[in-house]
Amino acid sequence: MTELGSTENNALARNAAEMSVQLTEQEKEICDLLDKVVEYIQKEDPSKPKLVLRIAGGWVRDKLLGHESHDIDIAIDHMSGYDLAQHVNQYLESHNYPVCSIAKISQNPERSKHLETATTTVLGLAVDFVNLRSETYNSDSRIPQIEFGSPLEDALRRDITINALFYNIHTRKVEDFTQQGVSDLVAGIVRTPLEPFKTFTDDPLRVLRVLRFSSRFAYAIDPQTAVAMQRPEIKHDLDSKISRERIGVEIDKMASGPHPLLAIQRIVGYNLYENVFRAPPAKDWPSNSGAMADQSIAIDLTRNVLDLCESAADSTQSLKSLVSFLPSPFAVTGSHVRRTLILAAYIFPYYTATAYDRKRVVPASYVVVRDGIKLATHDAEDVVALHVSATKVSAAAQKCLDNSIDRRTLGLQIREIGARWAMCVVFSAAVDMLLNKCSLEQATHKYRTYIKRVIDEDLVEAYKYKHIIDGKSAAKLLGLKPGPAIRQVLDRVMEWQLCNPNGTVQECELYIAKTISQDYK
Structure with a gap:
């Protein structure tokens, strides 16, 4: 782990010890609203289990690090994201709040969209809604079979522990179901929630996500995770299971990130260069x-x-x-x-x-x-x-x-x-x-x-320089028909211009008539 600024390091240690997240006023208002939406849904149908909503993943990580984040993903325990988004809009409308349209993002496993997601704007902030899920993989593909899952199953199927944290909207507490996410965040370690070889076998793209997040935060990679990344079977799966578009997305983010040198050092150091x-x-x-x-x-x-x-x-x-x-x-x-x-x-x-x-x-x-x-x-x-x-x-x-x-x-x-x-x-x-x-x-x-x-x-x-004499004029001076040969004439005109930055049109015409014309007699 590289040195964090003392203020950030102290804030992280304090937040981790207290398992606390400091909400902005806008975030607090959204959490309050979603809490009321859950009560509103429960009153509509008391026979169903009460919903539990959590903010998942990167937002929790970044808030614990003391960074602002606008990437709010709401994880739902037993309702689809689209259904909840509709309930949210119904509540907003009934209470005279502005309502935005809901975008339904369909499943697209090749682009890592394994479940239908709903996106809308809530109180001025973009919010994604998706249900908690479990994943089952077969040996031939990184595209999993998806089912509704528990918070623990959802946390364990994520790429790394520091991305597997939840923030419970109702209790206003951080939940660390892997029991390693917060401690890894404090220690500056990137590791997979499950045994790393299985994690990478299920989805080899997670190798690149380990590299990206470890370089982004300049965190150490857990030794077992590092060993698994270099196994021949995993390298083979990177080639055979992962679309090159997905690899490009991760590389683009590494190159655009805060520590691109560390990213390439690790790609080369872990013998993954030719696979990537x-x-x-x-x-x-x-x-x-x-x-x-x-x-x-x-x-x-x-x-x-x-x-x-x-x-x-x-x-x-x-x-x-x-x-x-x-x-x-x-x-x-x-x-x-x-x-x-x-x-x-x-x-x-x-x-x-x-x-x-x-x-x-x-x-x-x-x-x-x-x-x-x-x-x-x-x-x-x-x-x-x-x-x-x-x-x-x-x-x-x-x-x-x-x-x-x-x-x-x-x-x-x-x-x-x-x-x-x-x-x-x-x-x-x-x-x-x-x-x-x-x-x-x-x-x-x-x-x-x-x-x-x-x-x-x-x-x-x-x-950007334009020719002082255009092709039509040059052709007329030389008695030629416009065509490919004029391209060469214009190249020579530009050379003359570069040699004579203060030259006039008349002087250039004289150059064409006396010098270039000799080649066309």
């Missing part, structure tokens, strides 16, 4: 494809990316900050850009390899992102762009340092990279530190020199 970032089949690798590099470079490169990005927020590292030197429209401190840089670092072991994609040969990293972890096509394109441009930007940055590059060459490179160029600068610096063993200070100096040159030459948005 699945490569194309051997038959899809061309004979001249590069080999997959050592997985450890994913760790080192992730560390470098974070060093370069996070130093911008640390005043003590201001002299090393590369990110803060980028022009403001291209700031790469946002969560989306940071996530993309981390994903590219995670996939970097594939950076020299190629694979067949239908009849094309493409970078293997493209196929890994698109098919191996099933992220969006634009994610695959971003990762490939970062990988491909890294050495090119490095070479250009070195020439800027040596003052041996002209405006035309620099501008053409930025046009080739496009709007990603600022992100590529940071990634290239991280790769430079990895492959060429330069220090953080050296990399920062080298790439700040590159950025300054781009700014001084007014090339920050070179990829």
Whole structure:
């Protein structure tokens, strides 16, 4: 367990000892309302057992940690979530409260929706309603047979103990049916509620959830849980039972989380890299494809990316900050850009390899992102762009340092990279530190020199530059019919523009008439 801030640590110890949750006024109002709804339902049909409602899972964990949470899941002991949501709306309407529509989320086991869930807004806060459940698995699938269950059965079927806590709305007490959740939260331990091998055999996706939550909170993984994660049978099941979309969701959350370095360290350290970032089949690798590099470079490169990005927020590292030197429209401190840089670092072991994609040969990293972890096509394109441009930007940055590059060459490179160029600068610096063993200070100096040159030459948005003469005008000057050949003419026009930033239309027309026309006589 990493060091928690003293205030948070003291609050956690106090809350755990008292089993208490501090409700906001809005949360208290919702709990009071749901308590009254239960009484309202009981009066309607006294012959039925009285409902017990609990807030389940992550909300309880986060509240005990002293964090605010807006992810309220109401677990119901013997009624469907949709039925209860309807009762809640009836009560709200009868007491002149605003009522929102109910969204019924149907079962979709492939996306981990094992039961019908109802979602609505209660007193201004989104709330999900679902009944307590038990799960029974067969050996061929991670999709369980679902039945109504007890609180203990529901707690035991969850992924880890710290996610298996309940908050009883009626008693206003935390309930720890595994008898380990609160103590694990205090000790900073991630473990499965049941014997870990059985837990992972039932649903191998829980391996990735162990990795995600342990890295998110920087908690230790229970030794028995760690051993079970690495068993060959579990690795096989990760490939055969889990959809790649679900793996991608977990990886996306790790890359976007507070400790992406710890996440990749554990994926590599537990020998799960190839199971997670699945490569194309051997038959899809061309004979001249590069080999997959050592997985450890994913760790080192992730560390470098974070060093370069996070130093911008640390005043003590201001002299090393590369990110803060980028022009403001291209700031790469946002969560989306940071996530993309981390994903590219995670996939970097594939950076020299190629694979067949239908009849094309493409970078293997493209196929890994698109098919191996099933992220969006634009994610695959971003990762490939970062990988491909890294050495090119490095070479250009070195020439800027040596003052041996002209405006035309620099501008053409930025046009080739496009709007990603600022992100590529940071990634290239991280790769430079990895492959060429330069220090953080050296990399920062080298790439700040590159950025300054781009700014001084007014090339920050070179990829947006429009041709001073359009294709139709160029074709007329050369006596050509518009067509593919004009594309090459326009490329030369852009090169002229980059060499002559203050050039006029008339001067460009003269260049076309005197120089380019010679190639078309």
